[in-house]
């Protein structure tokens with residue numbers, strides 16, 4: 266885990282910093298609430314929380330422009346919130362209600378938004394990677410200047426289809442940023458036990474795809490790397506790989522007691538590299554915000570999340586007729 270190491274004065278405005286703080290906090294509080302609702306039995310099926318990884322999506326969304334696309338795995342709530350999907354619609358999908366973004370028929374892993382160019386939510390490890398290249402192929406074909414962020418994990422990086430995709434994406438110079446969210450675990454398996462090398466991004470070299478390692482606990486470092494990757498893609502130079510070193514604080518899913526690592530390991534990351542604390546410190550030490558300003562933001566976020574939770578409880582369950590909508594038949 267890369268420890269926090271932003272020593273130079275960040276070249277970023279107070280407003281930008283506050284935006285990142287707010288966006289990361291929204292994801293964190295949303296996920297904490299989802300964990301509570303799961304514990305109350307209100308969320309069925311799988312539920313994979315994103316706590317600890319917030320700087321990854323928030324940093325990359327700051328580098329994206331309108332029309333860019335994103336696709337990811339089942340650990341997807343943060344990606345949806347960061348691209349502007351309604352917290353209430355996401356939460357109501359988790360609780361399986363009609364007000365959910367998939368009308369309560371998809372659940373945590375299966376939500377989409379055409380409007381926000383969010384293409385899921387995929388439960389099969391690595392399956393979103395070729396789909397992401399396909400989205401990029403469409404952008405290139407249409408010559409619309411769009412870039413697709415294709416997120417996958419360190420475990421997924423050992424899937425064969427990832428390398429078939431790398432080959433085609435490089436061959437056709439597709440405008441796709443492959444984002445490896447290296448949270449160091451694939452379910453209960455530590456990266457050192459599943460992966461032959463410490464770093465993964467250099468596997469792209471075999472296909473002529475450049476890439477780099479990014480400190481995923483520093484939203485500004487992620488944004489900077491994202492801007493570089495996006496510029497590469499938009500210039501028609503083909504794909505780019507960002508291996509973003511991050512960490513998930515919770516278990517793989519809500520049903521994981523996480524016995525494969527120590528509490529101390531998690532505590533150390535929380536104390537030394539938490540991405541939200543990092544921005545909080547920058548705001549306070551740079552005198553961009555006071556404790557009271559931050560308290561006001563915390564309150565505002567809490568309110569948004571409480572409203573989302575209320576909506577997810579009040580929205581009715583889908584009627585039986587809904588079984589016959591949104592199907593190919």
Ligand SMILES: Cc1ncc(C[n+]2csc(CCOP(=O)(O)OP(=O)(O)O)c2C)c(N)n1
Nearest residue numbers: 340388389390418419420421448450451452
């Ligand atoms: C093809 C396939 N194999 C196995 C699984 C079971 N599975 C679900 S998540 C997961 C681990 C993936 O880890 P990683 O890619 O690092 O993503 P993370 O959960 O850490 O975000 C596995 C093996 C699956 N869903 N699909």
Ligand SMILES: [Mg+2]
Nearest residue numbers: 418419450451
């Ligand atoms: Mg992982």
